[in-house]
Amino acid sequence: MVWLREHVWEIRFRRYLALVAALALVAAGVWAGTILTEEDRSCAAGVVLPEGGDECVGVATERYAFGQRAFTGIADAIDRENRALGTGAQVTVAVLEPFTARDRETVGDVLHELQGAYLAQRQANDGPYKPRVRVLLANTGANGAYWRYTVDRLAGMTGAPHHLRAVTGIGSSTDANKAAVKALTARGIPVVGTAITADDLANGRPGAADEEPYPGLARVAPTNTDLARALTSFTQVPPERAYLVYDKPGDPYTRTLQTSFEELISGSPYAPATFTPPADRAQEGLTANTFRQISYTLCGTRPATDTILFAGRRTQLRQFINALGQHCGGRTFTLLTGDEGAYLTSDPQLDATALDNLTVRYTALAHPDAWTTVGAPGRGGSPSAARELEEAVAAEEELFGEDALDDGQLTVAYDAMTLAVHGIREATPENSGIPPLAQVRTVWPHLNGPRLRVNGASGWICLDNHGNPYDKAVPVVELTERRGTRFLGIAWPEGRPPEKECVPSPDDS
Structure with a gap:
């Protein structure tokens, strides 16, 4: 037992x-x-696939194109430039964009902005000036959903070995970008916006409760208010002949463009028409049906009403133009809008026959003909800077393509990176290789006047005390019947070019 x-x-x-x-x-x-x-979950050095996500986000510290074939060539070029820096004083400038965007238009925007940043980086490093500049790609996700993660990554890169001293890019006025800029500047990181035009994504906004919501933000593009002032003065729109159509509830770009247009046509006899697009404004949604209804209303207004001001994004703009051509062919109108109009030329769904009785004019942030044609203004821009960029693009046409300058995105990105480098180097004390992070943001208000302004390829960049470009040149462009463009001339927020000194007036400081 x-x-x-x-x-x-x-x-x-x-x-x-x-x-x-x-x-x-x-x-x-x-x-x-x-x-x-x-x-x-690691996609590349500094880049991860978030739990439950399907796109790689973060800051790529080595060559990485975020799975986009369109970015391969320019990512390689930036990597070669980074590797060629060698030893000595170096700083990092990050380009913050939705690198995993899925729609063709946004991918094209990001590509051109990356190309412009690269050309400015190469120019900055081609000479004895210090510190030299390394460029890294920072992805917030296709719709900016991962901006917090990427901002946290950037905030951890201000010390050695990266010495991050500025973030540029921010090519669209979205709520996600607005939040990212606020978080970056709150952590003391200087930001240089490329194509952001929303008034509420700027400092020094009149009547705002907080005069400096983004301390350390500098911008290359005018605000929507300045764009609207320039456009309506150029075309001279009488309020009694104007009809406003706008996105409701809108986003930072459309809301501030709407407000600017409303102020400029105060006294119009017609209540504005509204439309509600999908949350992702790159999607078609059901907005085309709303535009059909608005077209019927417009057709019935008295003949004196001949000007439409449109505050909306590119997809809805195309839908509206198509609706006018289909349902209101018996009337002629002039449609005025912001810089989203630049994307009409590459939109295959635009009905070109709609342009038979419709004149479409928009404000471009840059245009290749603005400073290189006969009769260009003697002030407010630099023909030599525009030609230099044009020659640099032509020299590497296989990398950039022959239409790289058409939409203005490459040009303003080039100017933004140039401005960032200029500010970093102006903030660098003598006999010191790398400027203190806090010093860079204090330089922005002083980058004006004939010696310290940036003679950008898009026009002079003379920053005011809030980091906004003073009286920046605004190219006015007309869409042609064959979806090409016709440069009409340069308009000015102040009604005339700045003086040669290019020092902001007291009202702008």
């Missing part, structure tokens, strides 16, 4: 050991699986 009990106990003990061993293996497998899963 004793032997039997000991034998039973031994069997139970062995089973117990086997069970413990099995549990340990399972636990180890789960633990190992977790580690492997976490490792699998």
Whole structure:
């Protein structure tokens, strides 16, 4: 009996050991699986795939094109420039964009902005000036959903070895970009916006509760208010002949453009028409049906009403133009809008026949003909800077393509990177290789006047005390019947070009 009990106990003990061993293996497998899963989330150095996500986000510290074939060539070029820096004083400027964008138009925007940043980086490093500049790509996700993660990554890169001293890019006035800029500047990181035009994504906004919501933000593009002032003075729109159509509830770009248009046509006899697009304004949604209804209303207004001001994004703009052509062909109108009009030329769904009775004019942030044609203004821009950029693009046409300058995105991105480097170097004390981070943002208000302004390819950039460009040149462009463009001339927010000194007036400081 004793032997039997000991034998039973031994069997139970062995089973117990086997069970413990099995549990340990399972636990180890789960633990190992977790580690492997976490490792699998790494897309590249500095870039991860968030849990539950399907796009890689973060700051790529090595060559990485975020899975986009369109970015491969320019990512390679930037990587070569970064690797060629060698030793000596170096700083990093990050380009913040939705690098995993899925729609063709946004991918094209990001590509051109990346190309402009690269050309400015190469020019900045081609000479004895210090510090030299490394460029990194920072992705917030297709719709900016991961801006917090990417901002946190950037905030951790201000020290060695990266010495991040500015963030540029921010090519669209969206709520996500607005939040990202606020978070970056709150952490003391200077930001230079490229194509952001929303008034509420700027400092020094009249009547705002907080005069400096983004301390350390500088901009290359005029605000929507300045764009609207320039456009309506150029075309001279009488309020009694104007009809406003706008996005409701809108986003930072459309809301501030709407407000600017409303102020400029105060006294119009017609209540504005509204439309509600999908949350993702690159999608078609059901807005075309709303535009059909608005077209019927417009057709019925008295003939004196001949000017439409449109505050909306590119997809809705195309839908509206198509609706006017289809349902209101018996009337002629002039449609005025902001810089989103630049994307009409590359939109294959635009009905070109709609332009038979419709004149479409928009404000471009830059245009290749603005400073290189006969009759260009003698002030407010630099023909030599425009030609220099044009020649640089032509020299590498296989990398950039022959239409790279058409939409203005490359040009303003080039100017934004040039401005960022100019500010960093102006903030660098003598006999010191790398400027203190806090010093860079204090330089923006002083970058004006004939010696410290940036003679940008898009026009002079003379910053006021709030980091906004003073009286920036605004090209006015007309869409042609074959979806080409016709440069009409340069308009000015102040009604005339700035003086040669290019020092902001007291009202702008």
